Amino acid sequence: MKYNSVFDIIGPVMIGPSSSHTAGAAKIGKAARNLLGSEPSWAKIHLYESFAKTYKGHGTDFALAGGLLGFETDDPRMSKALEIAKERGLTIEFMEDTSAVSHPNTARLIIGNGEDQVELVGISIGGGKVEITELNGFELRLSGNHPAILVTHNDRFGAIASITSILAKNQINIGHMEVNRKDLGKEALMVIETDQNVEEAVLQELTKAQNIIQVSTIVS
Amino acid sequence: MFRTVAELVEIAEKENISISEVMIRQEMEVKEKTREEIFSEMEKNLEVMEKAIEDSLKGVESVTGLTGGDAVKIQEYMKEKTPLSGDLLLDAVSKAMGTNEVNAAMGTICATPTAGSAGVVPGTLFAVKNRLNPTREQMVRYLLTAGAFGFVVANNAFISGAAGGCQAEVGSAGAMASAAIVEMAGGTPQASAEAFAMTLKNMLGLVCDPVAGLVEVPCVKRNAAGSSLAIVSADMALAGVTSRIPCDEVIGAMYRIGQTMPSTLRETGEGGLAATPTGQLLKEKIFGSLA
Numbered sequence: 387m388k389y390n391s392v393f394d395i396i397g398p399v400m401i402g403p404s405s406s407h408t409a410g411a412a413k414i415g416k417a418a419r420n421l422l423g424s425e426p427s428w429a430k431i432h433l434y435e436s437f438a439k440t441y442k443g444h445g446t447d448f449a450l451a452g453g454l455l456g457f458e459t460d461d462p463r464m465s466k467a468l469e470i471a472k473e474r475g476l477t478i479e480f481m482e483d484t485s486a487v488s489h490p491n492t493a494r495l496i497i498g499n500g501e502d503q504v505e506l507v508g509i510s511i512g513g514g515k516v517e518i519t520e521l522n523g524f525e526l527r528l529s530g531n532h533p534a535i536l537v538t539h540n541d542r543f544g545a546i547a548s549i550t551s552i553l554a555k556n557q558i559n560i561g562h563m564e565v566n567r568k569d570l571g572k573e574a575l576m577v578i579e580t581d582q583n584v585e586e587a588v589l590q591e592l593t594k595a596q597n598i599i600q601v602s603t604i605v606s
Numbered sequence: 607m608f609r610t611v612a613e614l615v616e617i618a619e620k621e622n623i624s625i626s627e628v629m630i631r632q633e634m635e636v637k638e639k640t641r642e643e644i645f646s647e648m649e650k651n652l653e654v655m656e657k658a659i660e661d662s663l664k665g666v667e668s669v670t671g672l673t674g675g676d677a678v679k680i681q682e683y684m685k686e687k688t689p690l691s692g693d694l695l696l697d698a699v700s701k702a703m704g705t706n707e708v709n710a711a712m713g714t715i716c717a718t719p720t721a722g723s724a725g726v727v728p729g730t731l732f733a734v735k736n737r738l739n740p741t742r743e744q745m746v747r748y749l750l751t752a753g754a755f756g757f758v759v760a761n762n763a764f765i766s767g768a769a770g771g772c773q774a775e776v777g778s779a780g781a782m783a784s785a786a787i788v789e790m791a792g793g794t795p796q797a798s799a800e801a802f803a804m805t806l807k808n809m810l811g812l813v814c815d816p817v818a819g820l821v822e823v824p825c826v827k828r829n830a831a832g833s834s835l836a837i838v839s840a841d842m843a844l845a846g847v848t849s850r851i852p853c854d855e856v857i858g859a860m861y862r863i864g865q866t867m868p869s870t871l872r873e874t875g876e877g878g879l880a881a882t883p884t885g886q887l888l889k890e891k892i893f894g895s896l897a
Contacts, residue, residue, distance in 0.1 A: 387609070387761045392633050393647065395719045395756035395765075395782075396727070396749045399654045402709035403821035405721040406766045407873075436768040439874040440819030442893065445712065465712045490768040490872060512766030512774075513719045 389515060390531055398514045400459040406491050407437065407444030410510030412464065415453020417518055418495045421536065421602050422504045426454055426497040429478045434492040437510075438482040446493075451478055454497065459514060494520075518604075524566045524575040532561055533583045534604040537576040540597040541567045548595040549576060556588050573599065607632060611758050611799050611853040618795035625785065625795050626747035629754035648746045651716045655705070655728035658715050662704025666711045670892050673822040674711060677704030694733050695837055702729025702833035706826045718749075719756045719765040722772075722821045723779035725829035727752050730783040730836050738790055751789045752782035755802050762854075763861035767814030767873040770864025772828055777809030777860065780832035780839075787840035801843035803853040805835050810856075811863055813871035815878025818889035824879055 389395065400409040419426065431450055433441050441447050445465060452467035454476060463470060471478055483494070491510040496503070507520035518528040521536065528534055539545045546565060553560060559581045567574035583605050593601045608614040608628065617628050633644050663681060667674035680700035683689065689696045702725035709715045709724050718727040731748050734740075740748070756765065759778045764770040784801035788794075793801075809832070817823040849856070870877030879885050 387607070389757060389760040390636055392629050392644075392750060392753035392757060393651075395760060396648065396651055396753040397716055397718075399651060399714065399716050400721060402712050402715055402721050402724075405717040405719075405724075406768060408721065409717065435869065436873045439876065440816070443816070443819035443875065444821065460714055462714070490869065490874075491766070510766075512764055512769055513760065514717050514721075 398459045401464040404444040405514040406510040407446045408449040409459040409514035410516045411446045411449035412453040412459050413516045414508030415450040427499045429497040432481045432483040432494040434487040436490040526577050532579040535578045536602045538600040541571050541574040542597045545597040615795045626750040629750040654716045658705045658708045659701050662708050666707050668710040673826045674707045698730045698733035698833045699830040701732050702829040706829045710822045720775050722825045723775040726779035726832040727783050729833045748786045752786040755782045755785045771867050772812040772814045773809045776828045776832040780836045781806040783836035784839040793844050797843045799853045800848045801839045803849035803856045804839040806856050813878050814873040815880045817880050817885040819875030
């Protein structure tokens with residue numbers, strides 16, 4: 387089910403004016419920041435359909451900026467996020483994109499800092515709920531209901547087993563898992579939703595496993 | 607876990623508990639939280655709603671100047687004159703509009719189920735409160751009952767204007783409020799479902815056509831319509847009136863109508879009231895001067 391808590395319906399507490407275009411946009415921005423692992427210094431944001439048509443009126447622009455700065459949906463600084471981004475040295479470019487997308491509230495964020503870069507597609511499905519549908523060219527379905535570990539790895543046998551055995555050893559239960567690859571034998575992505583947030587020490591261990599390129603997390 | 611209103615009502619009847627209690631027990635199980643944690647988290651939402659209403663009755667105005675001040679106007683009218691529609695109804699209308707005025711002015715609100723429709727559930731709650739004198743716990747339960755019904759809509763249809771039009775937002779909010787009012791007034795779980803169905807039926811087909819793409823015109827006044835309809839449907843259900851079309855089928859109808867709605871009428875600010883000469887003129891005034 388898309389929604390699994392009463393607080394998805396009665397909530398979130400947020401700065402107006404729109405749960406999908408403001409609160410949801412802030413959550414997408416924050417997810418991108420978490421995946422980058424640091425504050426971005428630049429961002430290119432493509433907006434589609436309803437997001438593209440109404441982003442100025444709904445404050446989607448400042449909300450995305452607020453998320454990139456790490457603001458929660460009810461942060462009182464939200465409506466000033468574009469100015470704050472400028473002060474902190476974050477350059478943001480918005481583009482109204484007319485490409486066809488499957489959900490009316492879709493944003494593609496390409497953000498970076500130094501050598502690190504993340505590209506993700508987020509959709510805002512209503513009432514402040516969001517889903518991440520693409521990450522660095524991989525299709526995925528991340529609900530944001532649970533903490534998640536994202537593991538970029540080489541598409542070789544044993545890569546998945548090495549990750550899951552480390553999680554098992556640390557008594558971390560996997561709620562949902564999917565694996566996607568760009569092509570046979572190339573880079574692949576594991577998305578693992580867990581019941582609890584995973585500690586830094588475990589993440590370090592995961593990073594050191596064979597055929598693992600990068601490990602990032604979404605904290606819930 | 608309940609998927610439909612029929613299942614929700616069935617659980618409540620079988621266990622002889624209220625809708626809000628079904629919601630609490632499910633939340634406890636799914637989220638592995640204690641009853642106290644759920645109550646205190648929901649009470650925080652209640653406090654945000656209360657604060658937004660208080661702020662609105664001091665008078666607010668949005669950045670564009672398109673909305674604000676109507677909640678105060680209605681309260682003053684109620685003091686000076688005898689409203690035709692009744693004090694409780696008009697109080698709900700005023701508080702629903704007020705909450706949405708705060709939202710438009712980029713104040714802090716609690717989405718119920720969305721920000722654009724955030725006035726209906728608290729507006730009706732704080733109006734009905736003055737008549738029924740509920741305990742704080744009963745007020746929290748009001749939100750849980752509303753949430754239980756909204757949960758079904760969100761999982762079987764949609765709750766955003768971009769996906770399904772205003773029927774999915776203010777329509778859902780009004781229907782959720784109807785069901786919650788019935789429980790607070792002592793009605794049965796089935797009566798809550800009847801009230802929900804009757805409100806949503808009368809919101810079917812409502813489009814999302816915000817002028818200049820802003821959550822202001824007509825959103826604030828649609829919150830007035832949603833809250834008044836919520837109270838009327840609740841009274842009808844408490845009087846024993848039932849919906850000929852079952853609740854879940856009404857939700858299904860809402861979903862199919864939303865799917866066939868053109869994108870111009872789903873929160874793009876391109877059709878309906880947004881496309882009227884005055885709607886276009888307002889858009890030009892607001893964004894023309896900013897560009």
